[in-house]
Amino acid sequence: MGMEIGIAGILAITLIIQLLYYIIYLRACFYQPAVTSSGREPVSVIICSRNAGEYLEKNLPLFLTQDYPNYEVVVVNDCSADHTADLLVQLKPQYPHLKFTTIEQDEKFSHGKKLAVTVGIKAASYEWLLFTDADCVPASPQWISTMQRNFTPEHSIVLGYGGYMSSPGLLNRLIRVDSMMIGLQYLGLAIAGMPYMGVGRNLAYRKSLFFSNKGFAKHTHILSGDDDLFVNETANAQNTAVELSAESITRSIPKKTFGDWFLQKRRHLTTSVYYTTTSKFTAGGEMLSRVIFYCALVWSLVYHNQLRNYIIIAAGIRFIIQGITYIFGSKKLNEKGIWHLAFICDILLPFMYFCAFIYNFFTTKRRR
Structure with missing residues (x-):
């Protein structure tokens, strides 16, 4: 029971963090x-x-x-x-x-x-x-x-x-x-x-x-x-x-090609490690909280039978706000016909960045 409560708490905290980020993104969507x-x-x-x-x-x-x-x-x-x-x-x-x-x-x-x-x-x-x-x-x-x-x-x-x-x-x-x-x-x-x-x-x-x-x-x-x-x-x-x-x-x-895009991501990571500590926290906080949110969500849906309905509602709120953000964001930045793919990238990109980080780490280690 203690572990279940802990996972539920993590899910709630990461959900709040995610919503705060999306509120910030929505400000950009309507910014003047x-x-x-x-x-x-x-x-x-x-x-x-x-x-x-x-x-x-x-x-x-x-x-x-x-x-x-x-x-x-x-x-x-x-x-x-x-x-x-x-x-x-x-x-x-x-x-x-x-x-x-x-x-x-x-x-x-x-x-x-x-x-x-x-x-x-x-x-x-x-x-x-x-x-x-x-x-x-x-x-x-x-x-x-x-x-x-x-x-x-x-x-x-x-x-x-x-x-x-x-x-x-x-x-x-x-x-x-x-x-x-x-x-x-x-x-x-x-x-x-x-x-x-x-x-x-x-x-x-x-x-x-x-x-x-x-x-x-x-x-x-x-x-x-x-x-x-x-x-x-x-x-x-x-x-x-x-x-x-x-x-x-x-x-x-x-x-x-995907290989060239992946190389571009690797290069971006080589510079982002030199950001200030505050910048690393604010820029990386969304993706980190996103990964933890998904992990906690899957675990909770599998093991939290009694709270499953509440978990689904909470996750639904997150996805609705996320969808609204991407719809208005795509209009603001004139990126037509792609907002729905953001849900795929929401899951795909953290793994891509992780692979790029691992690749850079071992490449640098071999050079040394």
């Missing part, structure tokens, strides 16, 4: 910024590109023709061996606000994206920096305007949503569901005053913040993390804003 900038701050859009000439050819004009009066687009040609250099030279006469700089290949020195980002920031003319990737497309010509309306004196960071393009197939839908769930979490927590990460596909911050933080000095030894680690160490409730309008979204090309 309270204070917006009345000015039109000049903006430097920074795009780092390595052998992405094919994407730049299609997408760069979409960034160069934004409906915004005063901005520049800085492209960092990071050791590209394709036609990127020729393309940029060709586009320059047509778009005077296009700037580009090149990092030459050095056989004796290898580097990650952080060097390219740093070079782009140094080349930028303006205080406000707006980041995206070469394979990204803005949802509208108002992308800069909608992000810029959060450039108030109080704010130094603006978090946007970077989703993925839609294409046929189950994998594409799972990737988009995962992106939606992650977006609701980091944007919802930021709205609640607990920012912990951002995505480089749609992120803005002040140039002065970058240099006052000494750039990426605290984690230069990590190849990735130019976006989430920087936000993790500089963002707080006072200096961070969130933009969630449909016009502000960017979308990039998702992975084509």
Whole structure:
């Protein structure tokens, strides 16, 4: 009997934790910024590109023709061996606000994206920096305007949503569901005053913040993390804003195979271990409580005959609120036709992250 009561207590506690998280996510679903900038701050859009000439050819004009009066687009040609250099030279006469700089290949020195980002920031003319990737497309010509309306004196960071393009197939839908769930979490927590990460596909911050933080000095030894680690160490409730309008979204090309997606998850885990302790707790608390909830739920349904009806009702409340969150979340982030798959990812993703963690652990151990 004591064990049964204990399991029931665990189920109740994890259910409450889950509901608290979903309340936070629901805030993101209905979020509207309270204070917006009345000015039109000049903006430097920074795009780092390595052998992405094919994407730049299609997408760069979409960034160069934004409906915004005063901005520049800085492209960092990071050791590209394709036609990127020729393309940029060709586009320059047509778009005077296009700037580009090149990092030459050095056989004796290898580097990650952080060097390219740093070079782009140094080349930028303006205080406000707006980041995206070469394979990204803005949802509208108002992308800069909608992000810029959060450039108030109080704010130094603006978090946007970077989703993925839609294409046929189950994998594409799972990737988009995962992106939606992650977006609701980091944007919802930021709205609640607990920012912990951002995505480089749609992120803005002040140039002065970058240099006052000494750039990426605290984690230069990590190849990735130019976006989430920087936000993790500089963002707080006072200096961070969130933009969630449909016009502000960017979308990039998702992975084509499960193996590539799994590798992407592994890379994300390599940076998340460097988050602050508080961030690890707030970001990981939902998934941990979710796993414990499901384990306690299964155990209770099998062994708690007397309480089974109450357990089913409690679990039903959780799934109803979860469904409502995903329905409104998919509408807010313009992720059409995928919300129902969130119930599958709700169970699948914890196991996927666990496998990625184990894989990283033993890979690192073998290297040592």
